[in-house]
Amino acid sequence: xxxxxxxxxxxxxxxxxxxxxxxxxxxxxxxxxxxxxxxxxxxxxxxxxxxxxxxxxxxxxxxxxxxxxxxxxxxxxxxxxxxxxxxxxxxxxxxxxxxxxxxxxxxxxxxxxxxxxxxxx
Amino acid sequence: xxxxxxxxxxxxxxxxxxxxxxxxxxxxxxxxxxxxxxxxxxxxxxxxxxxxxxxxxxxxxxxxxxxxxxxxxxxxxxxxxxxxxxxxxxxxxxxxxxxxxxxxxxxxxxxxxxxxxxxxxxxxxxxxxxxxxxxxxxxxxxxxxxxxxxxxxxxxxxxxxxxxxxxxxxxxxxxxxxxxxxxxxxxxxxxxxxxxxxxxxxxxxxxxxxxxx
Numbered sequence: 001x002x003x004x005x006x007x008x009x010x011x012x013x014x015x016x017x018x019x020x021x022x023x024x025x026x027x028x029x030x031x032x033x034x035x036x037x038x039x040x041x042x043x044x045x046x047x048x049x050x051x052x053x054x055x056x057x058x059x060x061x062x063x064x065x066x067x068x069x070x071x072x073x074x075x076x077x078x079x080x081x082x083x084x085x086x087x088x089x090x091x092x093x094x095x096x097x098x099x100x101x102x103x104x105x106x107x108x109x110x111x112x113x114x115x116x117x118x119x120x121x
Numbered sequence: 122x123x124x125x126x127x128x129x130x131x132x133x134x135x136x137x138x139x140x141x142x143x144x145x146x147x148x149x150x151x152x153x154x155x156x157x158x159x160x161x162x163x164x165x166x167x168x169x170x171x172x173x174x175x176x177x178x179x180x181x182x183x184x185x186x187x188x189x190x191x192x193x194x195x196x197x198x199x200x201x202x203x204x205x206x207x208x209x210x211x212x213x214x215x216x217x218x219x220x221x222x223x224x225x226x227x228x229x230x231x232x233x234x235x236x237x238x239x240x241x242x243x244x245x246x247x248x249x250x251x252x253x254x255x256x257x258x259x260x261x262x263x264x265x266x267x268x269x270x271x272x273x274x275x276x277x278x279x280x281x282x283x284x285x286x287x288x289x290x291x292x293x294x295x296x297x298x299x300x301x302x303x304x305x306x307x308x309x310x311x312x313x314x315x316x317x318x319x320x321x322x323x324x325x326x327x328x329x330x331x332x333x334x
Binding site for chain 1: 140141142143144145147148149150151152153154155156157158161163164165168169170172173176177181218219240241242243250251254255256257258259260261293294
């Protein structure tokens with residue numbers, strides 16, 4: 001058995017070897033999901049079943065999911081789907097909250113903290 | 122909506138009036154989720170921060186490396202590890218989420234083990250931390266089962282054709298860790314020195330422990 005030191009992987013980015021989360025939203029999403037599951041809102045098996053289905057579906061349309069943004073996009077789809085299925089939220093609320101955040105960013109001067117008005121979820 | 126955004130984004134961003142940069146669609150959706158769930162009392166920010174800190178800074182392959190090094194120097198521990206990995210790993214205080222049901226598979230001169238999760242990215246968090254990006258990629262998840270020898274060669278690992286490759290598919294219920302072979306010439310090294318040689322990839326099966334320098 002031998003190991004080459006200067007190999008390049010056609011399907012990987014070796015420079016990212018030690019990065020746990022490539023984007024802050026990946027880590028937020030991860031932590032939200034773990035916390036929700038540990039508080040009994042859904043089991044981890046339940047989550048990975050929905051997540052796995054979404055990954056499978058997505059890979060039919062997107063060739064070669066890279067395991068980064070597209071992977072966490074599927075994760076996000078799965079979590080939203082579960083929350084809607086469990087009646088923790090609904091599509092409309094999620095859209096409205098996203099719109100609130102969008103408007104908050106567009107109306108907040110650069111460098112100032114961005115907040116949204118409290119909406120009853 | 123898009124017209125409005127275009128107007129806003131086409132202006133010159135001088136320091137005195139520029140608005141905050143609009144995050145991407147998924148970032149905004151995650152913010153929406155966070156707001157919703159905090160308002161409902163289902164999550165709290167402090168726990169989110171702790172979880173992120175844990176997996177960014179405190180739990181990682183260094184844990185698994187200690188398990189492997191102990192198995193290399195302690196025959197009885199190795200026996201326990203191969204018989205009941207979950208309990209043996211717990212002896213080193215590595216336990217918890219995604220490590221509830223562990224199986225350790227041993228590499229030998231005749232068998233090389235490699236771990237994948239074809240469904241998503243199931244991975245033994247207590248001993249390896251969170252999976253690297255490539256472990257979550259479509260290519261790794263689909264091709265490792267189909268053509269493991271070729272995938273391993275792309276990692277720079279050329280196995281003798283006589284060596285059998287076993288692929289283990291992790292699930293949410295069962296997580297695998299590879300026990301790599303102890304490198305030659307390490308007979309005089311102690312456990313902590315040996316742990317330094319154990320790489321993350323060697324415990325997934327896509328690499329080998331570091332050779333002696």
